[in-house]
Amino acid sequence: MPLAHAILASLIRHARTGYGLAKSFDRSLGYFWNATHQQIYHELARLEAQDLIISEIVEQEGRPTQKLYSATSLGREVLAEWIAQPTEPSPLREDLLVKVFAGGLVPRSVLLEELKRYRILHLEKLTFYQEMKQHDFSQMNGFDLDATLRYLPLSRGIRYEAEWIAWCDEAIHLLDKEMS
Amino acid sequence: MPLAHAILASLIRHARTGYGLAKSFDRSLGYFWNATHQQIYHELARLEAQDLIISEIVEQEGRPTQKLYSATSLGREVLAEWIAQPTEPSPLREDLLVKVFAGGLVPRSVLLEELKRYRILHLEKLTFYQEMKQHDFSQMNGFDLDATLRYLPLSRGIRYEAEWIAWCDEAIHLLDKEMS
């Protein structure tokens, strides 16, 4: 249950509603682990059935009643055990790689357009991540463990997007050369 | 249907059996797009039902009979249309990021071990990809479109693994510092 673990990890830091999780888990993790609210409500129900989280009904004035979830000590234990257990890296499965691989079927301009579109998307994400880094970690002193643990996923995101852009540039360069 | 497209893309280059695809789709694409043989047989049956691929029974001496699949012209058309249609990048969902994020629950040594294990796994993949590059593309002249299209996914794999290793190094460095 990969999504469930991400939700649990988020609920350990602070209690949240299904709605809140659906918007974004947390600064840092939530930048990558998004899911539809349907899936999140489903996982929350399952986690609660396993006593890994508990919910508290919070009535609000002028707003819908909330169901505020937080991790139980059992939830912490189970997550700690999972962390200690080796897991496999997820494979690199990207539509764009398939498109490039089969790119002989379409005019090169079509391929180049899609590559440029991806480049823009990844540049936007990179810019956003860098702003978040600036905002949340500009005065990180390097000896705050908790800040380090929140920073590292963001750092991975920054590297990941930068690498994407570098590859797009290489691809665009090589395919443009072909056209001339 | 993401896996189905990867299979189709592979079958456009040469006819293959389900067994062959399960071992690896193709040099380049197959380095990333692996799937179980069950899923592949399932997708092949579906693709054939849609007339995107056709199968040919090949009887062999001393070996089981093969079902050799190849793409139809309809299959090529459908794939070409899909390539032209914009698709979204897949999100970065990695167990290790969740583990780091919730790493406060375990001793740092546990986290460091898992980080080092990932580092080794990604280094192994990087080495393998670099060997494949050396083997298949060492004398690429840069004006062969087909070679370029096969090279680019591999290049992405190399960058991806190198980026992973760099991040693992950063994480190990930061967490080791914390311990001292």
Place this chain on the structure above:
DNA sequence: TATTCCATGTAAGACGTTACATGATTGA
């Protein structure tokens, strides 16, 4: 007045993994 935000869910189906099942040939 219309849209967005807050807030929660059910149902159906697609996608993917794990377990189960078979059987001949080749190499260690």
Place this chain on the structure above:
DNA sequence: TCAATCATGTAACGTCTTACATGGAATA
């Protein structure tokens, strides 16, 4: 003789997405 390779499939289950469904409050 035992394991691996070639070769194909079914069944059950888990994960995830898409569509459907509701309803009040705030904002444009």
